[in-house]
Amino acid sequence: AQSVSQHNHHVILSEAASLELGCNYSYGGTVNLFWYVQYPGQHLQLLLKYFSGDPLVKGIKGFEAEFIKSKFSFNLRKPSVQWSDTAEYFCAVNAGMGRRALTFGSGTRLQVQP
């Protein structure tokens, strides 16, 4: 079965700092990869997704992620964070044929200080 690891549980940054959140998955076959964000008191929202093609994926709000197949990684990046980026970020994987549910990582809480 697939699994997803997010190694950073809680990250604190100052505004304008650069962000990189790690995500590693374990599955040997074709995967679809996602990053979701959950702002305080709100529902999960899709930030970006990777299905195929260019491994560097650009999402909303200036976020991007790079799929590195050899490292089984899909790290999320943003060059300059804002206070409004304070939220919980979840990496998720959808692997295998015919199985459409997502397997989530444990989440990373990002706190951006003004």
Added chain:
Amino acid sequence: GAVVSQHPSWVICKSGTSVKIECRSLDFQATTMFWYRQFPKQSLMLMATSNEGSKATYEQGVEKDKFLINHASLTLSTLTVTSAHPEDSSFYICSAREPAGGKNQPQHFGDGTRLSIL
């Protein structure tokens, strides 16, 4: 964009009560919906896959008689926590995927239901 509505958002009830949570896709039809559970400071765990017109598929360790799922229409799935106990207190989230149309589509999530059993 596609929206998934979940109701209620928060429910507090006594032990032994059964609680029903609704998940609706508002502007698209969803033959499949997913129910997840999130414990405090933990990630979402898939509980079951709700299939319109057929039985739900439960993940290992999830009691189907405890968590009853009904997907009676293409826009509504319900999760009923029967005879709820304090250990059932959690955050329940549903999601639905837009029709594939030949391509993968991401899931859209409801706002979640915080269930507190006293």
